[in-house]
Amino acid sequence: MIDNFLLLVQNPSFALDVVLNGLLVGAIFALAAYGMSLVWGVLNIVNIVQGELVMLGGFIAFMAVSHGVPPLAALPLASAAMFCVGWLLYRLVIFRVVDKDLFISILATFGLSILIQQLTNTAFGSDVRSIDTGLGSFYMLDGAVTLAWIKLAAFALALVAGAALWLFLRHARLGQAIRATAQNARAAHILGIDTDRVYVVTYGINAALCGAAGSLAVMAWTIHPYIGLPYTVRSFMIVVVAGLGNVGGVVAAGLGLGAVENVAGFVLGAEYQIAFVFALMVLILVWRNIAAARRRSYLS
Amino acid sequence: MNYKLLARATLLAAAAACAMMTQAHAADADTIRLGAAVSLTGKYSSNGVYTRNGYDLAAKLINEKGGVEVGGKSYKLEIVYYDDESTPARGAQLAERLIQQDGVKYLLGPYSSGLTEAMAPVTEKYGVPMVEANGAAVSLFRKGYKYLFAVLSTTDQYLQPAVQLAAGRADDPTKLKIAMAFENDPFSQDVREGVTADAKRFGMKIVVDDKLPPELNDMSATLTKVKLLKPDLLIVSGHEKGASTAIRQLADQRVNVPLLAMTHCDSAQIAEKLGKAAEYTLCAAQWAPSLTYSDDLFGKAGDYAALYEKTYGEPAPYQAAESSAAVQVFAAAFARAGSLDPKAVRDALSKTDIKTSYGPIKFDETGKNVVKPMVLFQVQDGKYVVVWPEKWAEAKLRAPTPSWDKR
Amino acid sequence: MIDKLIARFERIPQWALIAGLGVVAVSAPFIVPSLATQLAFLWLMVVLAQTWDVLGGQMGYNSFGNVIFFGIGCYASAVVQRDSGLPYFDALALGLLVAGAVSLLSALVFGAALLGIRGHYFAIATLGLGIAAGEIAAGWSYVGAGSGMAMPLYPGALGQREIFFYFLMFAIAAACFMTLRALYATRFGLALNAIRDDEDKAEAMGLRTTQIKTMAWAISAFFLGLAGAVAGNMLGFIDPRDVAFSGATFGVWMVLMAILGGKGTLWGPVIGAAIFHLTKELFWTYLLGWQRVALGLLIVVIVLFFPQGIMGWLAARKAGARA
DSSP: HHHHHHHHHHHHHHHHHHHHHHHHHHHHHHHHHHHHHHHHHHHHOTTOOOOOOOHHHHHHHHHHHHHTHHHHHHHHHHHHHHHHHHHHHHHHHHHGTTTTTHHHHHOOOHHHHHHHHHHHHHHHOOOOOOOOOOOEEEEETTEEEEEEEHHHHHHHHHHHHHHHHHHHHHHHHHHHHHHHHHHHHEEEEEHHHHHHHHHHHHHHHHHHHHHHHHHHHHSOOOOOOOOOHHHHHHHHHHHHOTTTTTTHHHHHHHHHHHHHHHHHHHHOOOOGGGHHHHHHHHHHHHHHHHHHHHHHHHHO | OOHHHHHHHHHHHHHHHHHHOOOOOOOTTTTTEEEEESSSSSSTTTHHHHHHHHHHHHHHHHHTTEEEEEEEEEEEEEEEEETTTHHHHHHHHHHHHHHTTEEEEEEESHHHHHHHHHHHHHHHHTTEEEEEOOOOOOOGGGOOOOEEEEESSGGGTTSHHHHHHHHHHHHOOOGGGEEOOOOOOOOHHHHHHHHHHHHHHTTTTEEEEEEEOTTTOOOOOHHHHHHHHHHSSEEEEOOOHHHHHHHHHHHHTTTTOOOEESSHHHHHHHHHHHHHGGGOOOOEEEEOOOOOOOETEEEHHHHHHHHHHHHHHHHOHHHHHHHHHHHHHHHHHHHHHHOOOHHHHHHHHHOOEEEETEEEEEBOTTTTSSSSOOOEEEEETEEEEEESSSSOOOOOOSSSSSOOGGG | OOOHHHHHHSOOOOHHHHHHHHHHHHHHHHHHHHHHHHHHHHHHHHHHHHHHHHHIIIIOOOOSTTHHHHHHHHHHHHHHHHHSOHHEEEEEEEHHHOOOOOOOHHHHHHHHHHHHHHHHHHHHHHHHHHHHHHHHHHHHHHGGGGOEEEEEOOOSSHHHHHHHHHHHHHHHHHHHHHHHHHHSSHHHHHHHHHHHHHHHHHHTOOOOOHHHHHHHHHHHHHHHHHHHHHHHHHHSEEEEIIIOOIIIIIIIHHHHHHHHTTTTSSSHHHHHHHHHHHHHHHHHHHHHHTTHHHHHHHHHHHHHHHHHHHHHHHHHHHHHHHH
């Protein structure tokens, strides 16, 4: 462990590689986390099925590419297809949990996630899928730092999507309706906003973002039907750290998580990388609680 | 507490219990029923299906050729399946259920070492012979099980050839550096044990030794370490996901290693799916269609592969070939035992010494097959070509792997 | 006719029902010895659902990570049985004791850290805790790392083992049930409900909520630890992620069973566990390859249409009939 740490300190260019690769990974997490933040804020649902939406997006992109669609065109395609999936999911199940207890939504979406995993497995098999974009890698510092172009593209896309989302929520008519519903659904409804439509569109946008994240994941790494949970949990962590309705915070938290995770994997050894992520999440929640308690005592 | 309510609910539960008790089973007098819990869902479901296909193919062919002669009477084989969902807890329960409720007296193994590990204590306890084809962990054969037989080579042998190959090519093996990335599951950790033992024997230095969690689909931290420490041999084992991910990211991060060896590359179809990036990779395999093994049932190894492809519409993975062999071992043992008593069948199994299209099979006293070697493929021009052992080599090893800017 | 049957059935007093259940439970493994292991798992399910309900139902703290105590129990007992050098049954007894104690102590520690967190943040924090625990166990070679641990073989005669573990599990389930039944009748039970209904008010009324919450978690952890130790021995093999800290199976089943039966009631989790276990077994038998799809659907249907559980549904029907 200490050896690994020293290795990083002695080889700053490789340390840069670890951090940069982590940042790029974080961009894909951030993309999925935008959606979770949106759904949580507007529908008041903790969407455990998030990771499965990412996975489905990846599978759609994979199917498209294996039918001859060029990889970069598969991404918007998967995104659009996932918007429809999201729409459908909302109309079938999600609308029933919107005004229910948060815990009910957690369990219902958990049930959905098992269902989707299993149906995907039945339909496509549990094989590991991956798309080779043929874009190659970008390298510098004598090859010490190598970044796959697809990951750089993912990074750029995550930033663009974040900016677009921010602009949409701020300036578009529908975006404003979404924000109004998030602030006070009843008041929005009274003022003539069709909240049901807002909900379905919000959930659709969430699924579309997941679809984009999934297509990038299948191009940068691999996917299989059971890959969802880590994406769900990371999205959740990012949203908890960033706070609801904070697009900039989501980007920062997502990138930070990616980098921290990769460094931890290097220093602690890969066997503790996932344990580290989850333990970190617990610590963040504990810390958040202590901080909140302190704030309360200031007030009194 | 309103107990009237409670009474109603109890009635409901009782009704459900009655439904459960009505599971009936009946066996025809002239069939032999083999039980199997395989992974039809969950993370091992692809390999679970290969396993089932292999069992089915052998049973079908044996039945078509008149079944098994036991004590002058001919029996057909029938296989009872359950889905273990790739979880050991379920596997252990299902073994129990097959034996106790379905009255099965002989078991075929599940897919993966972990599940075999979970089921073996159960079969042992009931004295039910289990012939398995997909649980290779050495630890299985250190427990003194008397009713467990495995047709495949054990895990410690999977990647030892790669270590030996590297040692053989070096002027001074003690100068060699090895990097290892193994998934954190019973199978891969067992492979690791074999590799570590061999590396120690040659005095090689292990510079990276990472255990990858099964949920992890990003190896970039490990690979940066590899890039930094420049090992002469990189060994990866993590089922299909580990193989695909490693090839993918080695190419993306342009990590140069003179020799790369892994498991499960053929079932992960790295050559088909990852193209050029997969070239030069060494793959450990239990079996290959190009080998010269043969038997009366399937013919040559190549004939088996052709029949499998015709039946299931996909190339034959070694997981299926070894599963078929397990059924053949059972059939041969029934015939030799001349009786269907589990004890007699066990004794006949322990004396197995047969040739199959999957390879020769002969068990030592711990129940593992000691006469069939592993083979090493290398991906050459998009094909899996046997390069080791030399006896069956189809082509010469291409090594060392050129660096990425020259590929 | 059915109504008459139900009406007659409803006249049986509760003590008679408990006694009757006890007689059935004690005689079951002798009547259907081939089902002994499955019935033992039924009692395991009962323990899981009941212990979850202490926090989730009675106290209103939805934990997704209770499986951690089950896992700690599995491993604590396995380590004792491996290293103590005692004969089988002595080691098992010591293992059970240690499993219960370690689970209880860890609940005190985790409780102090986590029980201040409220609502869904608590649910997710516990989920993270459960998964992290599984990953740590999978990386730690003292407990076999990713290869898991095999339990020592039962030394007795064939067929005895199932009966032995059946009664052990039944004893734990019964002890757990009676303890909770007694507990819910005391002020402590009322305090739990007070925390569920309004924690701030409960605190304002002078209840030491942190202590009560931690105590409740420790009690449920104690029984979970015991159940884990026995379950590990029953299965014979502990895998860190798929057996001990299996959030996707035991971890979520316990929540579902409690909800299905009716959370916040004494009998709800018991009935939920029974029905869930039976349904699951039937799925596994008759829906080869589709059982997880069916399970996922079942979860969705349960939480969407029976969020109050069977007990709640029956109560509502009854109220409706009367009105």
